[in-house]
Amino acid sequence: MKGYFGIGAEGISKPMNMGALMRTAHAFGASFFYSVDADVKVTDMYASDTSKAYENMPYYNWDSIEDMALPRGCQLVGIELTDDAVELPEFKHPRAAAYVLGRELGNLSPEMMAKCHHIVKIPTKFCINVSLAGALVMYDRMVSMGAYANRPIMPGGPQKMTISK
Template sequence: MPVIDITDLSDPRLADFTRANDVALKKARGTGHGLYIAESALVLERGLRAGHRPRSVLALGGTVHEAVALVGDDVPVFSGPGELLAELTGYALHRGLIASVHRPPLPAPEQLLAAARRVVILENVVAPTNVGAIFRSVAGIGADAVLITPRCSDPFYRRAIRVSMGTVLQVPWTRVGDWASTRELLTASGFHLAALALTDDAVSLREFAPPERLALVLGTEGDGLTPDAIAAADTVVQIPMRHGIDSLNVAAAAAVAMWAVGE
């Protein structure tokens, strides 16, 4: 398929890029599970390595050949001057290209837990930037999978993908239900659940001896974990702090906790 020069911004084939928000992309027509936006060749390449299927690419002139090399001849690559593409999308393509990519179906939690030894659970973390930063730490410091609760921000949101440097496309993740069913699932899979929270009986991470299979749960910004999450935990742990500070940003706390319980 030849590279397509953009001459008409109303071309329906460009609909994926015309200021579509994350919610609209998730409901995009002609897809099984919606779309996500991959910004930059690096992020697109990580999605391709994960087996994700691009629907189209929007590229500045200097990155057209790179885009074609990544997606092949069967995926349309649209191109045009930077000013025109910025008018189309609502922002400048500083990273050269963006791609609309089909969201893959989410795996069953049992499937992820079967081969995992370290799991991170995010309860109601609402900021996509925090979700993305946590995924980047998961990929770099080490955990086998991420489970997210129903009210947690979607890791496939554009900002989460961007902040994670595309690692949300590499780290296995899926959604879970309420705490009763999640606790049952973790027990059946042999996981010890450690909740990161400030309670009177919390154990310092310095003193916590992580078991063979560990699920570490972190809560929403500000309020932290819900009472149901704490009640479901086998152990409550906390990061030892200094200078009268009692907590860290959830993304920073996740990185510290993963390092502390790492192998």
């Protein structure tokens, strides 16, 4: 795969969720991890980060949106369940991206959404756990960016099954 990505969360408050998201980012090959306005002691998240991601990729802990310093050319992609967001299966991931997820008990702030180049939603009936949402986004990026060959399609569609009586 060409390009790079980072992933993080705004206003996250549960250290186990933050550690799980960081561990998952490490597993999917993220270039960096970050938090903005996190209400978590950084050392508390390490309990759920059994991969020790913080020793293997940069972690940025920004106090505010104004403090964010993404690499030049990196597009910020907000993950939020809004009516006008692009559904994840239809989204073309930028080559250089930083994905941002919202807090556990709320949404991305209006200020963060205004800073985003794209707003994408996972097509679910309601919000899901932040670390699970991050995993789905990173998996979709990996598959859609060409890390694997396309899945084979059966010519003519699936065969009809005949049920004997």
